[in-house]
Structures are given as structure tokens and as C-alpha cells.
Amino acid sequence: MDNQPNTSLETWLELNLPAVQKPGRYTGGELNQVRKEWNSVITRVALAFPDIYDLGLPNLGIAVLYDQINKRPDALAERVYLPWVDMEDLMRRDSIPLFSLESRTPLVQFDLIGITLPYETLYTNALNLLDLCGIPVLSKDRSDQHPLVIAGGHAMLNPEPMAPFLDAIVIGEGEEVIHEILDTLANTKSQQLPRDEILFALSKIAGVYVPSFYTARYSTSGQYLGLTPEREDVPNCVQKRIVGRLPDPVIDFIVPSIEVVQNRIAIEIMRGCTRGCRFCQAGMITRPLRERSLDQILSSLERALEKTGYEEIALLSLSSSDHSEIAGIVQAIQTRFAGKHLTISLPSLRIESLSVDLLEKLSGSRQTSFTLAPEAATDRLRNIINKPISDEALLDVTRLIYSHGWRVIKCYFMIGHPEETLDDVRAIADLCRRVVIEGRKFHGLKATLHAGISTFIPKPHTPFQWRSMDSLESIQEKLNLLRRELRGPGLKMTWADPQTSLLEAWLSRGDRRTSDAIFRAWKAGARFDAWQDQFDFNIWQRAFEEAGIDPFTYSHRERLPEEPFPWDHIQIGVTRKYLLEEAENSRAGILRPDCRESCYVCGILPGYKNIRRANPGSHWGCPEIASVEPIL
Amino acid sequence: MIRCRILYAKTEPLRYTGMLDMQHIWERLFRRAGLELAYSQGFHPQPRIQQVAPLPLGFLSNFEIMDFWLDGDISIPEITAKIQDHTHPGINLQHLEEIESAAPILQSHLQSAIYSATALNVLSQEQIIASIDRLQKEELILRTRRGKEYDLKPLIHSLALAASNGETQVLEMTLSAREGATGRPEEVVAALGLEPFFFRYIREKLNFDIPLFSDF
Numbered sequence: 119m120d121n122q123p124n125t126s127l128e129t130w131l132e133l134n135l136p137a138v139q140k141p142g143r144y145t146g147g148e149l150n151q152v153r154k155e156w157n158s159v160i161t162r163v164a165l166a167f168p169d170i171y172d173l174g175l176p177n178l179g180i181a182v183l184y185d186q187i188n189k190r191p192d193a194l195a196e197r198v199y200l201p202w203v204d205m206e207d208l209m210r211r212d213s214i215p216l217f218s219l220e221s222r223t224p225l226v227q228f229d230l231i232g233i234t235l236p237y238e239t240l241y242t243n244a245l246n247l248l249d250l251c252g253i254p255v256l257s258k259d260r261s262d263q264h265p266l267v268i269a270g271g272h273a274m275l276n277p278e279p280m281a282p283f284l285d286a287i288v289i290g291e292g293e294e295v296i297h298e299i300l301d302t303l304a305n306t307k308s309q310q311l312p313r314d315e316i317l318f319a320l321s322k323i324a325g326v327y328v329p330s331f332y333t334a335r336y337s338t339s340g341q342y343l344g345l346t347p348e349r350e351d352v353p354n355c356v357q358k359r360i361v362g363r364l365p366d367p368v369i370d371f372i373v374p375s376i377e378v379v380q381n382r383i384a385i386e387i388m389r390g391c392t393r394g395c396r397f398c399q400a401g402m403i404t405r406p407l408r409e410r411s412l413d414q415i416l417s418s419l420e421r422a423l424e425k426t427g428y429e430e431i432a433l434l435s436l437s438s439s440d441h442s443e444i445a446g447i448v449q450a451i452q453t454r455f456a457g458k459h460l461t462i463s464l465p466s467l468r469i470e471s472l473s474v475d476l477l478e479k480l481s482g483s484r485q486t487s488f489t490l491a492p493e494a495a496t497d498r499l500r501n502i503i504n505k506p507i508s509d510e511a512l513l514d515v516t517r518l519i520y521s522h523g524w525r526v527i528k529c530y531f532m533i534g535h536p537e538e539t540l541d542d543v544r545a546i547a548d549l550c551r552r553v554v555i556e557g558r559k560f561h562g563l564k565a566t567l568h569a570g571i572s573t574f575i576p577k578p579h580t581p582f583q584w585r586s587m588d589s590l591e592s593i594q595e596k597l598n599l600l601r602r603e604l605r606g607p608g609l610k611m612t613w614a615d616p617q618t619s620l621l622e623a624w625l626s627r628g629d630r631r632t633s634d635a636i637f638r639a640w641k642a643g644a645r646f647d648a649w650q651d652q653f654d655f656n657i658w659q660r661a662f663e664e665a666g667i668d669p670f671t672y673s674h675r676e677r678l679p680e681e682p683f684p685w686d687h688i689q690i691g692v693t694r695k696y697l698l699e700e701a702e703n704s705r706a707g708i709l710r711p712d713c714r715e716s717c718y719v720c721g722i723l724p725g726y727k728n729i730r731r732a733n734p735g736s737h738w739g740c741p742e743i744a745s746v747e748p749i750l
Numbered sequence: 751m752i753r754c755r756i757l758y759a760k761t762e763p764l765r766y767t768g769m770l771d772m773q774h775i776w777e778r779l780f781r782r783a784g785l786e787l788a789y790s791q792g793f794h795p796q797p798r799i800q801q802v803a804p805l806p807l808g809f810l811s812n813f814e815i816m817d818f819w820l821d822g823d824i825s826i827p828e829i830t831a832k833i834q835d836h837t838h839p840g841i842n843l844q845h846l847e848e849i850e851s852a853a854p855i856l857q858s859h860l861q862s863a864i865y866s867a868t869a870l871n872v873l874s875q876e877q878i879i880a881s882i883d884r885l886q887k888e889e890l891i892l893r894t895r896r897g898k899e900y901d902l903k904p905l906i907h908s909l910a911l912a913a914s915n916g917e918t919q920v921l922e923m924t925l926s927a928r929e930g931a932t933g934r935p936e937e938v939v940a941a942l943g944l945e946p947f948f949f950r951y952i953r954e955k956l957n958f959d960i961p962l963f964s965d966f
Binding site: 129132133135136137140141142145147148149373375376377381423424425426427428429458459 | 762763764765766767768770771774775777778779780781782783789795797807808836838839840870947948950
């Protein structure tokens with residue numbers, strides 16, 4: 119197979135790019151892109167983020183895999199993003215297949231297409247991406263000539279709604295499993311195995327789920343009963359992969375030639391979270407907590423700055439101020455890179471651990487605003503969701519932030535929990551007003567509080583997975599109330615579209631039958647569902663109806679404790695017993711503080727004890743194994 | 751602090767990168783190179799980079815001019831080497847020189863620009879020559895741009911079929927580039943009765959009424 123510049127594609131691009139918005143999305147050739155000789159490797163991977171370049175380029179998951187794969191001499195990785203609708207129209211009009219950015223090779227020529235699915239509203243985009251490649255969207259329709267289509271990412275912790283479209287799914291962290299997949303592919307390639315046998319070989323890798331080897335069972339009334347393996351030797355359950363130590367962070371970030379949504383060095387300083395907020399899926403599925411050390415962070419940062427020249431650094435994690443060395447990290451960055459006009463951003467800060475010290479260190483940087491997530495505004499609801507941040511604590515912290523010179527604070531609140539009352543909602547507005555009054559003491563009428571309102575979704579693998587979502591009418595009523603109350607100088611409010619949240623609930627909680635609705639929605643034109651100007655709820659309602667599914671049974675039916683879920687075969691290491699216990703604690707209003715202080719036996723330690731033993735060190739957030747084992 | 755002037759070519763990888771994005775590309779290039787740009791004074795200090803004559807999106811250029819100010823004491827060969835070692839794909843450094851800190855701002859001295867326009871499809875040479883002749887005889891070339899009618903004629907200083915390598919036709923033109931009197935090459939192509947989308951535009955040179963560099 120040759121990989122010479124495709125002259126007809128080059129000409130087509132030259133003639134057509136001037137007619138689309140932001141043509142720089144489609145050119146590739148950015149600083150730090152890796153271009154390898156096509157014939158110098160055994161396995162060629164196309165890494166796809168199924169949304170536009172502007173959103174996909176900063177995606178850290180793709181950057182990590184791109185780095186891991188291209189470091190191997192026997193493999194290459196190139197990137198692909200979804201064209202925006204104007205470009206898609208032109209490509210379809212002229213039958214131009216989707217191509218990679220590096221070598222402009224049609225995706226159908228790759229061995230593997232890896233799609234990241236961090237959230238559910240990308241599902242129709244993933245189908246569209248395959249279709250634009252000329253690859254059948256259903257796994258069963260693909261032949262030996264087609265690339266393998268493998269997905270991963272947080273949304274794939276319930277893979278069933280996407281199962282028929284994917285050949286294999288990676289559950290959990292990708293840094294190590296990608297190498298096992300590439301080794302297996304190289305092996306099966308030399309043996310020229312048929313597609314089904316390649317998939318079987320992949321299913322032997324821990325953390326790889328091959329959905330076509332399983333059949334879903336339903337009761338006569340249509341209730342989900344479970345999955346049955348169709349082949350001997352495939353596991354009943356797939357356990358999430360984790361790495362025992364976070365490898366060195368990416369340093370050669372691609373520096374785009376056009377501005378994208380985030381132009382910065384992103385360093386994940388910690389994975390996992392110990393706070394145990396009961397609504398938070400990320401907090402459950404990314405356990406256990408592992409930190410990167412100050413030295414590892416600083417030396418990577420230094421090299422990344424040399425490689426990219428970026429002016430902003432983001433220290434990422436689910437709760438960055440909880441890193442045991444956070445003040446030291448920020449201080450060291452300020453000292454080492456003083457006078458470099460760097461912006462340090464800490465996108466997720468925990469109110470309890472945001473200290474005066476940290477604020478003072480940050481006030482020298484150019485971070486423009488602060489984001490906090492109190493989520494609830496009454497103690498009752500705070501106890502239910504296990505996020506006990508008192509009014510006083512929030513007011514103290516916001517006062518501190520305003521007093522250190524920042525004028526804008528963003529606070530996230532969540533509405534729609536089944537036990538929420540209108541009083542709880544009103545309390546959000548009251549609290550916001552009190553916060554902005556604090557701000558006025560320092561900035562007068564320029565003090566701003568930006569309230570971001572999200573909707574509760576009973577996500578899989580959380581203690582609330584048995585609960586139901588709020589009705590659309592009630593969500594609307596609560597939003598209306600907040601819109602009325604959150605008026606006045608310095609108060610701003612944005613909110614998640616309730617219909618989009620409802621779709622997210624359906625797609626995150628669905629089973630394999632949901633795939634039929636996804637397919638129909640895509641056929642009817644649904645794509646870019648995460649974009650308000652493209653999202654069409656009516657298409658989805660019709661799609662579910664035509665598929666013969668009442669989607670509200672996914673989102674609004676309270677579940678019995680023993681009832682099987684479509685995601686039961688995906689093991690995140692946190693046990694059902696623990697999630698049920700937490701559901702009980704929630705009903706009783708019992709708090710479970712930070713589990714670094716006391717282990718609540720969520721199941722992670724025994725589940726991953728071998729990895730833990732093989733990677734000892736202080737980077738783990740869980741207690742030493744020996745101290746926990748006796749009570750198991 | 752020293753003030754430098756740079757001449758570079760903007761090639762294919764940066765073809766669809768606009769002026770604002772070029773600003774970021776240069777800032778990051780300087781950071782990688784370890785060259786410290788001087789910052790403006792004020793509440794929001796900005797790095798001192800001055801691009802001249804914004805190039806339309808989709809155009810290539812053999813003649814991009816930019817002034818920048820660096821803190822510290824560093825020799826020109828050293829700056830040149832550092833920029834070359836840390837370049838961004840699509841920037842092709844041609845010349846770099848220190849200029850007097852009091853030298854005038856270039857933009858107001860810009861007079862005209864020379865463009866080449868290469869046809870991407872097959873065109874008849876005779877027809878193009880005939881169209882050029884026709885256009886040159888016109889007293890008035892009325893065009894509408896962004897809802898406003900204007901006369902293109904006085905903005906065209908010269909226009910000719912420069913080369914005709916086999917089937918590829920290349921137009922060369924010098925257009926006025928003064929403030930409020932800027933001719934656009936795709937407008938000239940359209941006035942010739944040709945499809946502007948079917949051309950590749952390259953800015954070949956900018957003409958100023960003061961010298962750009964000491965040696966040319």
C-alpha cells in the first residue's frame with residue numbers, strides 16, 4: 119500500500135477549503151505532529167475524536183495515546199476529527215472519504231480506528247464518522263478488509279448502547295492496554311487470522327470487551343436480565359484497567375496553527391478522587407487515587423514549555439486542590455518560571471482544600487476566574503449527596519478569592535435530585551446572592567457570581583444508579599424559579615438544557631436495544647448532539663418510538679436493589695455492596711468524609727491488590743493493603 | 751531592549767492561519783526559543799510584536815514583514831539561529847535585522863503589494879491576454895464588496911500574464927495597499943471574468959516608501 123501524497127485530494131482541498139469555516143481545521147501539519155513512513159511500521163492507528171478539531175485537539179486522552187503509540191517503532195498513530203457540517207456537505211457531495219490529518223490517508227486504509235467517547239452526546243457523531251470513512255456502522259457488516267473499530271473513554275463504562283457499532287471496547291485506562299492491543303494485532307497480522315479470531319485474541323486482554331461474543335437476555339415484559347457469553351473462554355465480566363503508576367505525562371503537545379478551545383499544556387496531576395460525592399460518576403469510576411509527584415510534574419512541565427511555548431498551564435484532576443503537594447507545586451512553578459507571564463489554571467478546586475496559602479501563590483499568576491462546585495445549598499441535600507460544604511465555608515472561600523483581586527467566581531449547582539424540594543432550589547439563589555454581596559465589599563458592582571446549573575442524572579456505577587431522574591416539567595419549573603431569582607447586578611446564570619440532560623440519561627443508562635434508537639436518530643440526521651444549535655430532541659423522541667423503546671423506563675424508573683443493570687458485567691472495582699451501602703447512607707443523611715482519612719472498603723483495594731503490590735509507593739491515596747486486609 | 755525586523759515566507763501549513771492566530775504562533779515560537787519579548791506597559795501587558803499588512807486567509811506569501819522588541823542583550827545571528835531552531839511549520843525565515851528603535855511604524859508607509867495568482871484549472875492563454883487588454887482599456891472597473899461599490903481601476907498599478915508554463919497560467923499584479931485604498935487580487939481575477947476560487951494567491955512583495963532594511 120503506498121502512502122504518497124494523494125494529489126486528487128490535495129487539489130480537492132485547495133479548491134474547497136476556501137469555502138468552509140475555519141479551514142485550518144482540516145490541514146494538519148501543526149508543530150509537533152508525528153509523521154511516520156507508512157511502510158515502516160506494522161500497525162497503523164487512526165485516533166478519532168468524534169467532534170470538530172477545535173474541541174478534539176486539546177483532548178488529553180487522544181494526546182496520551184498518540185504519544186504512546188508513536189513512541190513504538192512498529193506502529194504509527196495519526197489523528198482525525200469530525201468535519202463541521204459545511205465541510206461534511208462538501209465531502210459527501212464529492213464522495214471524499216474521511217482522511218487522517220498527518221498523511222491525508224483515507225481511514226479505511228488503517229488497521230485500527232480508535233474512537234474516544236468521553237460523553238454520550240458524541241454517539242451519533244461516532245456513527246457519522248464511520249460512515250464518512252465508508253466503513254459500515256454496524257460491526258457485523260464489516261469484513262476482513264475493514265479496520266477494527268475500538269472505542270474507549272468514560273462513557274464506555276456502560277458500553278451496551280454502542281455495542282453493535284464497535285468491534286471492541288476498552289474499559290478503563292489506556293496507557294498500558296494500548297500496547298497489549300498493538301502487540302496482539304501485530305501477532306494476528308503475521309498469522310493472517312480472520313476478523314473474528316482477531317477479536318477473540320483481543321478479548322483475552324484484560325479490560326478489552328468484545329460485545330459480539332455476548333447476547334443480552336430480556337424478560338417477556340422486556341426487562342433486562344443479563345448477558346450470556348456466546349463463546350467459550352470469554353469472560354463473564356470485564357474489569358476496568360488501571361495503571362499502577364501514572365506514566366510520565368505527555369510533553370510534545372501538538373501546537374495548532376489556529377486557536378482551539380484550550381491552548382495550553384495540560385498535566386494530569388492526579389487520577390481518581392477520594393471525596394465520594396454520590397452523584398459523581400467520575401469519582402467512582404476513576405478510583406483509586408494516584409498522584410504524580412512534584413518532581414515528575416515539574417520536570418515534565420519544563421520540557422513541555424520548551425517543546426510548545428504555551429503560555430498557559432492547566433493542572434488537571436477531579437479535584438486539584440486535594441493533591442497532597444498542591445501548594446508546593448504552584449509555588450515551584452511560580453519560582454521556576456517567574457517573569458515568564460504564565461497563566462496557571464486549576465480547573466477543579468475543592469472548597470475545603472483551597473487555602474489562603476494556595477490563593478496567595480496563585481494570585482501572582484494570570485488565572486482569570488475561579489470555579490467552585492458547591493452543588494447544593496442546604497445542609498440536608500448536602501448530606502444526601504455527600505458533599506458537605508457549609509454556607510459559611512463557601513462564603514469564607516469566596517470572600518478570600520474576591521479579596522485577592524479576582525472579580526469573577528463561577529459556582530456549579532445541581533438541581534433535580536429526587537429528594538430535592540423547591541426550598542432547596544430557592545436556597546441556591548439565596549446563597550448566590552450572599553456570595554455576590556461578599557464580592558461587592560471588594561469590587562463594588564463589578565463583583566460577579568456566575569452560577570452554572572446542571573441537572574442530576576442517575577449515572578451508572580454510582581450510589582444513585584437505582585434512583586430516578588426528575589421530570590422535565592419539574593426541572594423546567596426549578597430553572598424558571600432560578601432564572602427569576604438570579605437577577606440583578608453581578609449575577610449570571612447558565613444552565614444545562616433539560617432535554618439534552620434527558621438524552622444523556624437515556625444514553626448513559628440504556629441497554630443494547632438503545633443502539634437501534636441511536637442508529638435511527640443518526641439516520642434521521644442527528645449529529646453534534648452536544649451543540650445546542652444542532653441538537654434536535656424531536657428526532658430522538660421519534661427514534662426511540664420507532665425502535666419500540668420507552669426511554670423513560672431507563673431514566674425515570676426507580677430500581678430494586680437486586681435488579682440487574684445493563685452495565686453489571688463492567689466491573690469498576692467498586693462493589694455493588696458498597697454502592698448500596700452508600701445509597702442507604704444517602705437516605706439516612708449519613709456523611710462519609712474523604713476516604714483518605716478512613717477507608718470505607720469500596721472494593722478497590724482487594725480488586726487491584728496485585729497492581730498495588732507491584733507498584734508500591736506514596737503516590738496511592740488508599741491505605742496500605744496490609745492494614746485493610748484483615749477486615750475483608 | 752532591541753527592535754528587530756524580520757522578513758519571512760508563509761507557506762502551506764499556515765495558509766489558513768489568520769493574523770490573530772499568527773500572533774499566538776509567534777509568541778509561542780519566541781517562548782520556545784527562549785527569546786524574551788518585551789511587554790507593553792499597563793494593566794494587561796502584551797508582548798510587543800507588530801505584524802504589517804494582514805494577509806487574507808488562504809493566501810500564501812513570500813513577503814511577510816514583522817517588527818518585534820526583545821528584552822536583554824542578544825546578537826542578531828543568535829536570534830536568527832534560535833528562531834530557525836524553534837520555528838513553527840509554515841514559517842520560512844528569509845532575513846532578520848536590528849533596526850533603530852525610533853524607526854517609523856511600517857504600516858503607514860505601505861504603498862503597494864505584488865501578487866501572483868496561479869490558475870488551478872486549465873485556461874486559455876489567448877483568452878486571458880484578451881481579458882487583460884480589455885480590462886486595461888476600461889476607464890472604470892466598478893466592483894461591489896461588502897455591499898459597497900468602488901472603482902478597482904486606480905488600485906491596479908500593473909497587471910500581466912507573468913508566466914505560462916505549459917498549461918499553468920500565472921498572473922502577476924501590483925495593487926495599491928495604502929490605507930483605505932487596498933486592491934485585492936481575487937477582485938482583479940473576478941473582473942477578468944475568471945472564477946477567483948480557482949486561483950492560488952501568493953503575495954510576492956510589499957513596497958514601502960521608506961527602506962525596510964539597511965542593505966536592501
